[in-house]
Amino acid sequence: MLARTQAAVATFLGAPGDPVVFGANMTSLTFALSRALARTWQPGDEIIVTRLDHDANVTPWVLAARDAGATVKWVDFRTDDCTLDVGSFEEALSDRTRFLAVGAASNAVGTVNPVARMAAAVHGRGGEVFVDAVHSAPHLLPDVAAWGCDYAACSAYKFFGPHVGILWGRPERMAVLPSYQVRPAGDAHPDRWMTGTQNHEGIAGTLAATHYLADLGGGGGDLRGALVAAYEAIGSHERELVTSLLAGLTELAKVRVWGITDPARVTHRVPTVSITHAELSPHQLAQHLAEHGIYVWDGNYYALEWSARVGAEPDGMVRIGLLHYNTASEVERLLDALRALD
Numbered sequence: 001m002l003a004r005t006q007a008a009v010a011t012f013l014g015a016p017g018d019p020v021v022f023g024a025n026m027t028s029l030t031f032a033l034s035r036a037l038a039r040t041w042q043p044g045d046e047i048i049v050t051r052l053d054h055d056a057n058v059t060p061w062v063l064a065a066r067d068a069g070a071t072v073k074w075v076d077f078r079t080d081d082c083t084l085d086v087g088s089f090e091e092a093l094s095d096r097t098r099f100l101a102v103g104a105a106s107n108a109v110g111t112v113n114p115v116a117r118m119a120a121a122v123h124g125r126g127g128e129v130f131v132d133a134v135h136s137a138p139h140l141l142p143d144v145a146a147w148g149c150d151y152a153a154c155s156a157y158k159f160f161g162p163h164v165g166i167l168w169g170r171p172e173r174m175a176v177l178p179s180y181q182v183r184p185a186g187d188a189h190p191d192r193w194m195t196g197t198q199n200h201e202g203i204a205g206t207l208a209a210t211h212y213l214a215d216l217g218g219g220g221g222d223l224r225g226a227l228v229a230a231y232e233a234i235g236s237h238e239r240e241l242v243t244s245l246l247a248g249l250t251e252l253a254k255v256r257v258w259g260i261t262d263p264a265r266v267t268h269r270v271p272t273v274s275i276t277h278a279e280l281s282p283h284q285l286a287q288h289l290a291e292h293g294i295y296v297w298d299g300n301y302y303a304l305e306w307s308a309r310v311g312a313e314p315d316g317m318v319r320i321g322l323l324h325y326n327t328a329s330e331v332e333r334l335l336d337a338l339r340a341l342d
Contacts, residue, residue, distance in 0.1 A: 001203070012142060021167040027056040045098040052075075104133045105140065112136070150169065151173075161202075162209075240328070244328060254342055294333065
């Protein structure tokens with residue numbers, strides 16, 4: 001079962017045949033990798049993080065840079081559409097750039113980041129790239145080869161499995177980085193990263209979740225082909241839903257949508273939408289929707305830098321998340337509940 005899951009998840013990530021690390025969650029695995037990479041950094045090295053990321057893809061790298069005496073540089077974002085500021089990224093690059101951490105998609109506002117372009121620029125400076133694919137994984141099929149990254153992480157619970165973290169890295173790097181492990185553990189990759197007794201039942205569930213996704217594409221042919229077909233169907237359905245949602249939200253005078261709203265740019269976002277209301281706090285708005293049987297999250301969703309940058313702390317916003325199992329009628333129910341407040 002473990003071998004089958006290894007193979008299936010590697011295929012899911014677009015890295016067939018590569019070893020994959022399983023752990024408690026993405027955050028724990030990211031801390032483990034950041035500790036190891038910090039031992040290869042030196043004072044004067046520069047590490048780049050963004051203000052659009054979940055804190056699990058910020059704080060581990062900031063702390064690792066501190067431990068190594070490296071400098072942290074920040075990539076800002078545009079507040080009008082919550083997309084990364086290309087100029088800010090280019091300014092952050094230098095001959096001392098050693099590392100970039102960036103999310104494939106924002107868990108706060110749904111922005112899809114230009115990961116491949118950013119990775120190419122960092123590689124041109126001799127640096128490495130880590131991609132947080134946690135939020136993108138249920139919407140966009142991961143593809144570490146297309147991203148051109150060196151490391152990537154996601155969480156099975158986000159793509160309808162159990163709470164298991166997943167970490168991929170270029171095998172030649174993962175085999176030699178200074179991992180933290182107990183003495184009896186094997187030194188081969190991925191064993192050197194999978195500390196202690198594993199969550200075997202969770203890993204089994206991760207295999208089931210991967211096959212569930214493949215079945216959405218008809219289940220025919222090889223696993224990667226089935227996943228590609230599934231995500232094409234998922235993307236088409238979710239784009240229809242979010243286009244309808246955004247059209248309805250932008251008609252509400254008291255609601256502000258944060259992020260991309262232009263229907264012509266819907267492929268530049270996933271169907272995760274954050275809103276604020278002119279008269280109600282995010283918590284009050286979430287309570288109102290709950291009374292109508294609609295469940296959302298109010299707060300900053302751990303995207304702390306984003307929330308602080310737009311002045312939304314400490315209350316945050318209301319996040320509406322659509323997925324492939326949602327329907328057009330559910331979107332209309334949500335809009336009707338919001339229209340009742342106008």
